[in-house]
Amino acid sequence: MTNYILSLDQGTTSSRAILFDAAGKPIRSAQEEFTQHFPKPGWVEHDPMDIWRTQRDTARAVIEGQGISTAEVANEIAAISITNQRETTLIWERGTGEPIYNAIVWQCRRTAPMCDQIRAAGFDAAIRAKTGLVTDAYFSGTKVAWLLDHVPGARASAEAGELAFGTVDTWLLWKLSGGALHITDVTNASRTMLYNIYEGDWDDEILAYFNIPRSLLPEVKPSSMVYGETVAHIFGEPIPLAGVAGDQQAATFGQVCLSPGMAKNTYGTGSFLLMNTGTAGVPSENGLLTTIAWQLENQPLIYALEGSVFVAGAAVQWLRDGLQIIDSAPEVETLARRVDDAEGVYMVPAFVGLGAPHWDAYARGTLVGMTRGTTRAHIARATLNAIALQSKDVLDVMARDSGIALSALRVDGGAAANDLLMQIQADVLGVPVQRPAVTETTALGSAYLAGLAVGFWPDTATLAEQWSIERTFEPQMSDAARDDLVAGWQRAVERAKGWANG
């Protein structure tokens, strides 16, 4: 009887490892930050060896910390799972395992001009129809093309089949398996802008457009299956490698959003929303992304609509650091509770423009509706309203695009700890908001995927039973009050739009 799943959570600023027990409870974790490299304005890189070293060391730290000896690891740990920062792009030599360049991080803007060219040529429509993605420098495709074009000798080596491309999951699987595995899972593949999410294969037309040889690409696998095992020397004994998903998809699985219409929202710096749309990939009419949510072994692909809001918790940071009306992020709740509502004050935190569904790069932050009676408490309240209303805007278009009504919203992320914000969210949506007992949803989701593959958990029904809610927020606002609030919000958003464009 093994006791744990070891979940590796490779994020943008740190690597973490968490041991989950059979009840899905996090038992022990370790975390290590690593260096961010900014070689030019707008460029972001990671050292691939930093990613590997911190990930391996945190895994070792939890194993040792739990008192598991190297002779017992295979008895104690049923499988290793991986969830990762998505889209970040690496290329290494197959022969030596040496990276040919740093990892180009999802945030890196170096290929923005290439994306402009793609749009000018009109190829973005094909990319959207095949990959479900908007043409943007975030995704791996243009990063791969950049590496082949700019690293001396890379293209010739790639054409000779000597190089391997991978997202972070692929890199970790390669290192953990001692170079035996060159694979990715469907969720990570769906973020490369090279993968046809409807056909479930790398897309030859896109590969030809970017001049990327197929031999560079990893084999694409389900998110839950036994891929192979770790080489013995890393942890003392081989451990099965069994579940992989990109971070947002893993969080959706960790929230057990298993049926169509179930959605999760992660409230961090920004908000990340995913809605399960079942076995149908739904193209968006409103600039959302269509993506693969996961695939269980021998099961069909499950799709999701994805939307993000650029500024969510960051608006609270602004109250703290910019406006200095609170000393800490949690204090926003105390302050906002001093008033019953924002009394007509609206804050639109469009500090960096507006994303889905408004898509206005020239929108800027706006505070409207103030009177002599307005206090900082109203501004705090208006900020929480804005975080909830922005998410409602995205969920509304998800429902419209998919034709599936939202049944409940499951929440996680730092700002989900705010009870008032969660109540406002339930109020403006008119559906319950459910906050889980285990908020490590990303790591838990990939652990679930691995655990299913090795029989640590028998089926998804067991997961749904085991997953528990810490608190449900039921909608309490009257329809009339909600309509008022939403109508005012829409007017405020109109005021914010186009501001920086004169």
Ligand code: ADP
């Ligand atoms: P990230 O992973 O993006 O760094 P986290 O999930 O750690 O984000 O959440 C941090 C964000 O949540 C910050 O922007 C912070 O302002 C916000 N935040 C944290 N606690 C609260 C709270 N109690 N109420 C509102 N916002 C909060």
